[in-house]
Amino acid sequence: MYDSPFDALVPFGWGPRVHALFSDVLKRPGAMPGRVTRAERDFCRVVADGGEVLARSHARTGDTVPAVGDWVALREVERELLIEAVVPRWSALVRADADTGNAQTLAANVDVVLVTAPTDRLSPARVERELVLAWESGAQPVVAVTKADLAPGHVVDDLRARLTTVDVIATSVVTGEGIDAIASRLAPNRTAVLFGPSGAGKSSLANALLGEERLAVRDVRERDHRGRHTTTWRELVVVPTGGVLVDMPGLRGLALGSVDEGLARAFDDIDAFAPLCRFSDCSHAAEPGCAVLAAIADGRLGPERLVSWRKLQREVSRREPARRQEERAVGRQFARRARQRRAQRPFDSRRRHDDA
Numbered sequence: 001m002y003d004s005p006f007d008a009l010v011p012f013g014w015g016p017r018v019h020a021l022f023s024d025v026l027k028r029p030g031a032m033p034g035r036v037t038r039a040e041r042d043f044c045r046v047v048a049d050g051g052e053v054l055a056r057s058h059a060r061t062g063d064t065v066p067a068v069g070d071w072v073a074l075r076e077v078e079r080e081l082l083i084e085a086v087v088p089r090w091s092a093l094v095r096a097d098a099d100t101g102n103a104q105t106l107a108a109n110v111d112v113v114l115v116t117a118p119t120d121r122l123s124p125a126r127v128e129r130e131l132v133l134a135w136e137s138g139a140q141p142v143v144a145v146t147k148a149d150l151a152p153g154h155v156v157d158d159l160r161a162r163l164t165t166v167d168v169i170a171t172s173v174v175t176g177e178g179i180d181a182i183a184s185r186l187a188p189n190r191t192a193v194l195f196g197p198s199g200a201g202k203s204s205l206a207n208a209l210l211g212e213e214r215l216a217v218r219d220v221r222e223r224d225h226r227g228r229h230t231t232t233w234r235e236l237v238v239v240p241t242g243g244v245l246v247d248m249p250g251l252r253g254l255a256l257g258s259v260d261e262g263l264a265r266a267f268d269d270i271d272a273f274a275p276l277c278r279f280s281d282c283s284h285a286a287e288p289g290c291a292v293l294a295a296i297a298d299g300r301l302g303p304e305r306l307v308s309w310r311k312l313q314r315e316v317s318r319r320e321p322a323r324r325q326e327e328r329a330v331g332r333q334f335a336r337r338a339r340q341r342r343a344q345r346p347f348d349s350r351r352r353h354d355d356a
Contacts, residue, residue, distance in 0.1 A: 006033060006049045011238045013109070013189050018071055021087040025073045031084065032074040036108075037236040039068050044083060048074060055081040067092070067105040068234040068246055069191060091138035093193055096257035103257055107193040107234060107246045110139045112185050116196030116205065117143055117159070119151035124162055128266060128308045129254055130195055131166065136262025139193075143168040144182060146201035149175050162302060165268050173201065173208045183209055186243025191236075198250025206247045209239050256316055263316065267309045269301060284310075 006014055012035050022033050034048035034055070044066050046055045055074055057066050064086040066072055073085040093106045093113060113134035117127050127143060134141035143163060145156050148170035156170045171178030182205070186192050194202040207213050234248040264271050270292055274282065278289025284306060286293075295301035 036070045069108040093137040096255040111190040112192035116200040118200045131266040132262040135265035148172045188242045191244040193246040
């Protein structure tokens with residue numbers, strides 16, 4: 001057991017790694033460490049050494065906006081707790097806003113991304129999209145196939161055959177299958193986030209790991225088997241057998257931002273064949289000497305993998321020009337505000353003389 005000066009934070013993941021991140025912050029007078037358990041618009045629920053508190057997010061322009069899972073430094077100012085700083089993250093699960101393309105941090109400082117895939121409406125293509133974001137986060141993805149008791153075993157086997165680069169674990173809260181295997185990924189103090197569509201059984205899986213019905217669950221709709229957003233916010237909870245879990249609402253839109261690393265890791269079976277192509281800029285469409293197409297032809301690679309890869313590649317390529325245009329617009333706006341501030345300064349004859 002790690003001997004910590006902040007015993008109350010140990011179950012929430014405090015250890016030598018986190019302590020090192022706080023090495024400079026804790027030297028500031030009055031600074032207190034904590035971890036965000038729920039992030040709201042202006043306030044965050046933060047667990048500190050004295051228990052859970054409500055702290056105002058004191059983010060300024062350019063600061064990191066606190067997200068669930070963040071380790072933060074608290075300071076009391078005029079009887080109000082402020083989040084003074086967010087310590088550097090070792091990982092962050094991020095998606096792009098479908099309309100603006102802006103990055104949205106879903107969870108920070110996670111070690112495992114549990115991609116939940118329900119057997120009653122399993123979409124391998126969606127799982128692959130989620131794996132791109134999971135790999136891009138810097139955490140280790142694991143696919144948790146939920147409701148395994150409702151489907152024949154080949155459903156999980158087929159998914160394993162398609163996703164050869166990640167562990168695929170069949171789980172059922174009815175039979176208890178796979179629950180211990182998931183729990184072993186969290187102990188002793190790793191943080192996992194449940195990531196998947198609404199109705200995937202994330203809260204039910206979380207309750208099975210917690211050993212109690214702590215998180216609300218509801219049946220899916222009969223007409224389309226979709227969930228009804230039982231979980232309405234992202235929440236961090238401690239697992240009694242060790243580790244920390246972040247439960248979050250189901251996500252319908254999963255736009256991709258800058259995910260070059262995640263795309264390569266999620267499709268590293270394709271990435272392994274690509275260097276063997278005759279042309280370095282091979283698009284794996286119809287070029288002669290394409291090693292990827294050759295692997296599909298002889299059965300070493302499934303054709304559905306290339307179909308998914310192409311679709312995600314096209315999406316990322318379309319978003320790149322828009323992202324660069326947005327960055328230029330932000331730069332122009334910043335420069336315009338700087339000119340306005342200079343124009344509003346009072347006239348100073350000495351400054352004018354010095355400039356001359």
